[in-house]
Amino acid sequence: FAKRKRADGDDDEEDGLNPTKGEKLVPVVEVLRRIKWDDSLPSAEFTIQYLDRILETLETCSFDNPNESVKGTEELFVFAIPEHRIYKVLYKERVVWDR
Structure with a gap:
């Protein structure tokens, strides 16, 4: 990820x-x-x-989890679930993307 200069001069x-x-x-x-x-x-x-549509709860999985439950050819679970069901992306417990 890139850095930017703030107005006060700090990175x-x-x-x-x-x-x-x-x-x-x-x-x-x-x-x-x-x-x-x-x-x-x-x-x-x-x-x-992500939102589990069956359990109707927010679930958490590792980015590298293999796709073992969603039909199709996608190998990684995060690419197999629909985008609209993803609520947050975290890096070492820090939110880097959310709705």
Whole structure:
């Protein structure tokens, strides 16, 4: 994730995932793709919070969880579930994307 300069001159982490006034929210699929393909991001340290439609509860899974329950050819569970069911993306328990 990149850094930006704050108005007071200090560096501030800018992850591109928390929009400031006037910016649009980055779609979760873009965040997931970056985690998957950016070698500098340790995917094993990311977790996803999603809505389980059967249990009707928010569940948490590791980004690297294999897809064993959703029909289709997608190997990773986070890409197999519909985007609208993903509520948060966390890195080491820090929220980096949410609705």
